[in-house]
Structure formats: C-alpha cells, structure tokens
Amino acid sequence: MFQMTRLAVVALLAAALSAGTASAQTVLRSSDTHPDGYPTVEAVKYFGELLNERTAGRYSVEVYHSAQLGQEADTIEQVRSGVIDLNRVSMAPWNSLVPLTLIPSLPYLFRSPEHARAVMAGPIGDEIAAGFEDHGVVVLGFYDGGARSFYNSKKPVNTVADLAGLKFRVIQSDVFVDMVNALGASATPMPYGEVYSGIETGVIDGAENNFPSYESAQHFEVAKYYSLDEHTIVPEVFVMSKSSWDRLSDEDKAIFKQAARDSMEKQWELWDARVSESRAKVEAAGSEITTPEKQPFIDAMAPVYSKYVNTPELQDLVARIQATEG
Ligand code: GTR
Numbered sequence: 658m659f660q661m662t663r664l665a666v667v668a669l670l671a672a673a674l675s676a677g678t679a680s681a682q683t684v685l686r687s688s689d690t691h692p693d694g695y696p697t698v699e700a701v702k703y704f705g706e707l708l709n710e711r712t713a714g715r716y717s718v719e720v721y722h723s724a725q726l727g728q729e730a731d732t733i734e735q736v737r738s739g740v741i742d743l744n745r746v747s748m749a750p751w752n753s754l755v756p757l758t759l760i761p762s763l764p765y766l767f768r769s770p771e772h773a774r775a776v777m778a779g780p781i782g783d784e785i786a787a788g789f790e791d792h793g794v795v796v797l798g799f800y801d802g803g804a805r806s807f808y809n810s811k812k813p814v815n816t817v818a819d820l821a822g823l824k825f826r827v828i829q830s831d832v833f834v835d836m837v838n839a840l841g842a843s844a845t846p847m848p849y850g851e852v853y854s855g856i857e858t859g860v861i862d863g864a865e866n867n868f869p870s871y872e873s874a875q876h877f878e879v880a881k882y883y884s885l886d887e888h889t890i891v892p893e894v895f896v897m898s899k900s901s902w903d904r905l906s907d908e909d910k911a912i913f914k915q916a917a918r919d920s921m922e923k924q925w926e927l928w929d930a931r932v933s934e935s936r937a938k939v940e941a942a943g944s945e946i947t948t949p950e951k952q953p954f955i956d957a958m959a960p961v962y963s964k965y966v967n968t969p970e971l972q973d974l975v976a977r978i979q980a981t982e983g
Contacts, residue, residue, distance in 0.1 A: 687743035688732040690724045697745045698722045700924035707916035728848040737793035739900035748894045749830040755788040762832045765955045767890040775983030777892045794896040797917035800924040804887035809863025813947045814884035826852050826864040835961050872935035877944045885948045
C-alpha cells in the first residue's frame with residue numbers, strides 16, 4: 658500500500674511538473690511575408706532566442722514566414738486584433754492609419770541606409786512609434802528596409818522620361834501612388850504576393866523594391882531591368898499586439914524591448930550581407946542594372962512633399978530628420 662502511494666505521488670509530481678512547464682511556456686506567433694533565411698525573418702527568430710534565454714524558457718517565438726498567415730494588409734489586422742502576437746511588416750502599409758509613418762516613407766528623405774538607421778533607432782523613431790499605440794500595437798523596434806528602386810520587364814530606365822508609360826505595382830500607400838505619378842509613370846497598388854504573376858502576365862510592367870526582395874521573390878526572372886534610382890528607404894517595423902503586450906509584467910516588457918533592440922543590430926549585419934549577395938545573384942542571372950542621375954528624380958518629388966509635409970509640425974519633423982547625422 659505504502660509502495661503504491663509513493664508511486665502515485667511520483668506520478669502526480671511528474672504530471673504536475675510537466676503541466677507546469679507547459680503552461681509557463683508561451684509560444685508567440687509572428688508573421689513575415691519573406692521566406693525563411695531573409696534578414697527580417699532571421700532577426701525575429703534571433704529575438705525569440707534571446708527572449709527564451711532571458712526569460713528562462715517562459716517565452717519563445719514561432720515565425721510564420723513566406724506569408725503563411727496572409728498578405729501584409731491581412732496580417733496587420735490580425736496583429737491589431739490580437740489573433741497573432743507579433744508581426745514584421747513594412748512601415749508603408751501603416752500610412753493611412755498612423756499619420757507620422759508617412760514621413761519616413763517619403764522619397765529621397767533619408768540620405769543613406771545608415772542615415773535611416775540612425776534616425777529610427779533614436780528619439781525620432783520613438784516619436785513615430787508612439788503613434789502606433791492607438792491602433793492596437795506596440796512597436797518593439799525598426800529594421801532596415803534598404804533602398805527601393807524601380808524594375809521592369811520592358812526597357813532600361815536611365816532618366817525620369819524613360820519611366821513614362823510604364824505601369825508599376827506599388828505598396829498599398831498613397832505616398833507611393835503619388836510618387837510614381839509625379840514621375841510620369843502609372844501606379845497600381847497590389848499585394849506583394851501578386852507581383853510576380855502580375856509582371857509575367859503583363860498586368861503591370863514592373864514594381865519597385867530593394868535587392869533582397871527583388872531577388873528572393875524571384876521578380877528578377879520576369880523583370881530584368883533594374884534602375885538604381887533608390888527613391889525610398891522605408892523602415893521595416895516589428896510590432897506586438899497591444900493585448901499580448903498588456904499581459905506582460907513590467908520586467909518582461911523591459912526584456913522584450915531589449916531583445917528587440919539587440920535583434921535590430923543583428924538585422925543590420927544580416928541586411929548588409931544579403932544586399933550584396935542578392936545583387937550578385939540577380940546580376941549572374943542576367944539582370945541589367947542602370948544607375949540614373951538622381952537629381953531629376955529628387956526634383957520631381959516637390960509636389961509629393963507639398964502634399965504630405967503640410968503642417969509646421971511635419972515640416973519640423975522633416976527638418977529634424979535631415980539634421981540627424983548618419
Ligand atoms: C519589402 C518589405 C515587405 C513588403 C514588400 C512589398 O521590401 O520588406 O515587408 O512590404 O517590400 O513591397 O510589399
């Protein structure tokens with residue numbers, strides 16, 4: 658009898674322990690449109706490893722890459738409503754919800770990726786991040802989105818005039834539509850996942866993106882003319898659902914913020930390496946890269962600036978960004 662009781666106690670203890678471990682372990686779900694191995698996907702995985710270490714296994718992250726949870730616009734709704742805990746997306750699809758995100762999405766605002774990093778990792782980044790909180794999410798950090806340029810299936814683009822008559826897919830944001838129109842081309846907003854077939858079937862002539870996206874989404878196979886006009890450097894944003902965030906203790910919130918900060922530096926390293934690799938890969942596959950003179954592109958953006966930078970506060974924000982070193 659004594660023997661059986663002891664066994665029962667051991668069994669009960671084991672069950673309690675394993676149940677305890679299971680309930681203390683929270684797996685956070687995160688979305689990304691990019692494939693496994695892409696710098697943003699790897700940075701969020703790294704964030705998850707840091708969380709796991711720093712919370713003694715209480716939190717970990719599962720990254721649903723390759724748009725497994727849907728296109729960016731859908732996943733933004735999922736994270737806002739708390740269906741998923743985390744999301745890594747571009748800042749541009751937030752433009753209509755969070756007004757200050759319009760500013761870093763403006764063409765030729767950042768002088769270089771380093772300038773964008775310095776701005777977004779500093780107090781201006783915090784100011785822009787604050788605007789997301791009214792929309793169901795907390796910004797954990799910003800990643801580098803690299804410089805975006807036009808590519809198309811028809812012809813090399815060396816001047817603004819060469820863009821005339823071409824139809825480009827743009828990210829779903831009015832700033833992008835106005836930018837393309839101001840350059841004399843036409844803009845079709847559509848989800849990222851539809852760009853390849855859009856170009857292949859001739860619905861659009863091309864799109865605009867950085868080298869890693871142009872390469873990893875295979876767009877180079879259907880649009881071999883890449884024009885290095887580098888019109889925008891739109892930061893990537895890594896957000897957490899406010900409902901998941903509000904469940905964290907203050908101590909855990911600090912751990913999450915620091916892990917995101919550390920993952921940002923990791924993403925910068927991964928990003929720089931991937932830009933060179935992707936460029937080499939598309940060149941080897943036959944992409945023709947042209948380097949137009951930028952000043953005429955910059956000059957054509959005046960109407961976009963007057964439309965969007967239309968209050969003294971926004972003018973001041975632009976001036977502070979321009980004055981930031983980097
Ligand atoms: C990429 C960005 C994605 C997505 C995509 C697009 O550069 O990393 O999050 O926004 O561009 O053009 O839709």
